[in-house]
Amino acid sequence: MQNYHFKKLIVPCLVTALILGALPVGFASGDNTPVPTSPSESADSLTYNSDISLQAVNTDSLLNKHRNISDFISGDLAKDTTLANNIITWQMPHGGFYKDMLDKYKKPWDGKEARSGWKASGVELGTIDNKATVAEIRFLAYMYNKTSNNAYRTSLRKAVDFITGMQYPSGGFPQVYPKRSNYSDAVTFNDDAMVRVLVLIDDMIQRKGDFSNSNLLTNEQYSKLGTAMDKSIDYILRSQIVNNGVRTVWGAQHDPVNYAPVAARAYELPSKSGSESVGIVAFLMSRPQTTEIQRAAKAALQWFDTVRTDGVKYVRQGPDYFVSDPSSVIWYRFYNVEDNRHFFADRDGKKYFDILQISEERRHGYSWAGSYARDLLQLASDSGYYQLSRPLPR
Numbered sequence: 001m002q003n004y005h006f007k008k009l010i011v012p013c014l015v016t017a018l019i020l021g022a023l024p025v026g027f028a029s030g031d032n033t034p035v036p037t038s039p040s041e042s043a044d045s046l047t048y049n050s051d052i053s054l055q056a057v058n059t060d061s062l063l064n065k066h067r068n069i070s071d072f073i074s075g076d077l078a079k080d081t082t083l084a085n086n087i088i089t090w091q092m093p094h095g096g097f098y099k100d101m102l103d104k105y106k107k108p109w110d111g112k113e114a115r116s117g118w119k120a121s122g123v124e125l126g127t128i129d130n131k132a133t134v135a136e137i138r139f140l141a142y143m144y145n146k147t148s149n150n151a152y153r154t155s156l157r158k159a160v161d162f163i164t165g166m167q168y169p170s171g172g173f174p175q176v177y178p179k180r181s182n183y184s185d186a187v188t189f190n191d192d193a194m195v196r197v198l199v200l201i202d203d204m205i206q207r208k209g210d211f212s213n214s215n216l217l218t219n220e221q222y223s224k225l226g227t228a229m230d231k232s233i234d235y236i237l238r239s240q241i242v243n244n245g246v247r248t249v250w251g252a253q254h255d256p257v258n259y260a261p262v263a264a265r266a267y268e269l270p271s272k273s274g275s276e277s278v279g280i281v282a283f284l285m286s287r288p289q290t291t292e293i294q295r296a297a298k299a300a301l302q303w304f305d306t307v308r309t310d311g312v313k314y315v316r317q318g319p320d321y322f323v324s325d326p327s328s329v330i331w332y333r334f335y336n337v338e339d340n341r342h343f344f345a346d347r348d349g350k351k352y353f354d355i356l357q358i359s360e361e362r363r364h365g366y367s368w369a370g371s372y373a374r375d376l377l378q379l380a381s382d383s384g385y386y387q388l389s390r391p392l393p394r
Contacts, residue, residue, distance in 0.1 A: 054289050057383045062282040062375060066196040067209065071102065072139040077146060084143040087136055088155040090115050095162030096126015096177060097133045120180050126162055127176045128193050129184075133159055134200050141210040157217060160204070163197060164224045168256040171228075171235030173197050183253060183264040187235065190252035190264060195279035198232055201225050202286075235259070236280060237292050240300070241272055241337060247299035249277035251337070261337055267345040267362055274307070274331035274342075275372045282376055285385060301386040304373040307331065307340050310393050314369035321355050321363070329393050331372045344368055 074080055089109040091097060098116040109115060116124035126133055140156040143149065166177035172187030173194045179185045188194055204211045205225050217225075239259040241248045251261025252273045261270040277300060284297040309332075313325035322330075332342030343351045346358040355363055380386035 054294060054385060056288055057285040057379065057385050059282040059286045059379065061379065062279070063195075063199050063286065066134075066192065066199040066279075067138065067203070069135050069138045069142065072135060073142065080143060081147065081149075084140065084147075084149075084152055087139070088151060091136075091155055091158065092116065092124050092126055094123075094126060094165070094177070095158035095160075096166075097136045097159070098124075099127050099130040099132035101132070118176060118180055120178060123178055125176045125178060125180055126166075127184075128163075128166075128173060128188070128197055129175050129191065131196065133162060134196050137163075137200060138210060141213075141216060144216065145210055145213060153216060157221065160217060160221055160225070163201070164221075164228050167228055167231065168235075169231075170238075170256050170259070171231030171233070172239070172254065172256050173232070174256070183262070183268075185256075186253035186262050186264070187239070187256050188253055189250055189273065189276040189280060190268070192276065192279045194232070195283050198229065198283055201229050201232075205229060233284075233287065233293070236284065237296050240296050243338065247296060248272055248303045248340075249274075249300045250280050252276045266347045266349040267358075267366065269334065269343075269345050269349070269351060270337050271334035271343070272303075272337060272340075273333065274304075274335060275333050275367070275370065277304075278373050278376050281373075282379075285380065298386060301377065301380050303340075304331065304377055305386075305389050307335065307342075308373070308377075316367060317364055322369070327393050329371055329374055330369045332369045333367060342369075 072080075072083065074083075083105055086105045086108045087097075090101060090104060092115050098118075104113075114124065116126065118125040118127070128134060137156055137159045140152045140159070144152040144156065162177065163173075167173055168187065170187075174186065175184035175188040175190070175193055203209060204217065205222065207214060236250070239250060239254045239261075241250060241261060249272050251271050252268060252275075253262050253264050254260060255262050261272070263269050281297050281300045281304075284293050284300075287293050309330050311324060311326050311328065312330050313323050313328040314330050315321055315323055334345070335342050341353070343353050344355050344358050344362075345351055346362050352358050355368060374392060377386070377388060378392055381388045381392075
């Protein structure tokens with residue numbers, strides 16, 4: 001699509017803009033406290049990845065899981081209507097919902113029972129954890145299209161306002177809103193929370209699926225969603241972890257102001273995430289390919305390709321947790337922020353480099369590795385977006 005003369009013109013302009021500070025330059029992590037990269041490091045990276053002729057990649061095979069609301073839909077319209085009627089009674093005044101509520105939704109809210117498992121300053125908190133609020137929005141859209149019941153649209157619009165209202169000025173989304181005053185106030189990539197929200201926002205903006213009805217949201221809401229998307233992409237680009245001028249991936253949680261990876265629970269230390277970064281890259285690949293987006297996505301793909309462990313299978317329940325398997329490839333859940341050494345952690349908040357050094361409860365109660373990026377790398381290779389250093393095990 002882009003001709004040679006266009007690229008010859010635009011690349012020097014982009015580099016100049018970067019040097020002048022007009023573009024995000026990421027963060028370098030020579031230690032555990034990220035600091036801004038130098039203009040020369042970012043300019044070199046930009047020049048090396050300056051081919052913006054690539055098209056967006058259809059990554060629905062990786063992202064469709066975030067659209068799945070099959071556990072809400074029975075196929076019986078009467079039952080689904082009862083469920084929808086119950087759901088809107090559980091919605092909190094700020095518009096959000098709590099997680100894992102399907103059992104609660106079997107009956108309407110009685111006006112007394114807690115609508116959330118979390119409360120701060122007397123306010124019940126909504127969340128995007130475990131599909132919360134996102135799934136309710138999708139189901140309400142589905143039910144509005146089936147019934148034209150304005151109560152469902154009103155509830156949906158209120159939940160959309162909750163989503164856009166919880167976004168930080170920097171563009172990241174916390175796990176909860178209002179603030180809970182703990183790790184859940186951080187920008188949360190963990191368990192795909194923010195990516196799930198972005199897939200939702202994109203579907204609403206693009207009028208995809210159950211959001212094809214343009215009357216579902218107000219014009220003001222569509223405008224706010226567009227702004228929210230732009231800010232989110234900017235946050236993702238700025239929070240990518242950089243080691244010695246080389247862009248890598250993302251952590252499970254990041255600071256909303258300085259973009260640094262941060263800790264969550266005691267065994268979730270600041271890190272590069274071999275799991276959560278997969279969804280981020282898949283989403284970036286699905287976007288219109290600006291120079292900055294392509295640079296970030298390709299660098300992350302290269303990181304996955306570089307740190308992968310071929311010929312090993314992870315067995316979560318042991319007793320041998322990592323076994324030889326020629327057909328397998330794995331990535332670890334956590335890698336050092338400052339380098340690519342993987343690690344494990346326990347409830348004591350300490351870092352360990354041997355899984356046998358952590359308690360049995362944590363060894364078996366958490367996913368420490370997996371074939372996280374296999375499908376991502378294969379899709380990137382098959383589409384011509386990225387060239388693998390070597391074929392993936394089969």
